Amino acid sequence: xxxxxxxxxxxxxxxxxxxxxxxxxxxxxxxxxHLIKNWTNKTFVDTANGETPPSATEYFDGGVDKIFVNxxxxxxxxxxxxxxxxKTENEDYYVYHNVGMxxxxxxxxxxxxxxxxxxxxxxxxxxxxxxxxxxxxxLLAASLAYGSxxxxxxxxxxxYEMALKAIERLKSQVYVxxx
Numbered sequence: 001x002x003x004x005x006x007x008x009x010x011x012x013x014x015x016x017x018x019x020x021x022x023x024x025x026x027x028x029x030x031x032x033x034h035l036i037k038n039w040t041n042k043t044f045v046d047t048a049n050g051e052t053p054p055s056a057t058e059y060f061d062g063g064v065d066k067i068f069v070n071x072x073x074x075x076x077x078x079x080x081x082x083x084x085x086x087k088t089e090n091e092d093y094y095v096y097h098n099v100g101m102x103x104x105x106x107x108x109x110x111x112x113x114x115x116x117x118x119x120x121x122x123x124x125x126x127x128x129x130x131x132x133x134x135x136x137x138x139l140l141a142a143s144l145a146y147g148s149x150x151x152x153x154x155x156x157x158x159x160y161e162m163a164l165k166a167i168e169r170l171k172s173q174v175y176v177x178x179x
Contacts, residue, residue, distance in 0.1 A: 001046065004138040006025050008134075009028075009029060009142055010025070012138055033137050036133055036167065040170055042122075045123065046130075047124040053121060053122045053124065054122060055119065055120045058070060060115040061113060061114070061115070062108040062110045062111040062114045064107065064108055064115075065106070066104060067115060068100055072121060073122070075120040078118045078120065079116070080116070081116045082108055084116075093105065132166055139162045139166055140160070140167075143163055147160075
């Protein structure tokens with residue numbers, strides 16, 4: 001996951017390379033991105049720079065007319081089988097990407113673990129959620145960078161408060177889209 005870059009953090013924070021070197025700053029960025037992922041409990045995929053979305057395979061019992069997968073949003077359903085028989089999207093089932101729901105055309109026959117779905121998921125770089133997460137990661141990295149400096153505590157708090165506001169916006173954006 002790449003939400004921000006060294007140049008983005010340097011631009012917003014105004015921290016030069018002679019104050020914090022690139023290796024240290026990249027380590028700070030990695031920490032900020034990890035915190036964003038943990039705080040939001042979401043997956044962000046920088047598809048614009050070639051990152052591949054993660055995939056998952058899940059199994060569900062039959063006797064249902066819809067299922068909810070564990071990871072949202074769904075980017076693409078690569079395979080959906082019922083009792084080993086491949087099903088067709090928009091004929092046999094419909095995908096509600098943002099909420100991670102699959103709605104079947106008919107109720108699936110009863111049986112244990114007869115539904116198998118493989119899909120990719122996450123917020124890609126063209127989504128508003130990714131853009132907000134990117135901004136939050138940049139601000140948080142700036143805060144962490146200033147926090148590592150002896151005279152940077154005030155600026156660290158300023159960037160931290162801005163990052164928290166962006167994270168709260170991200171959380172409300174994600175939950176609004178899910179609702």
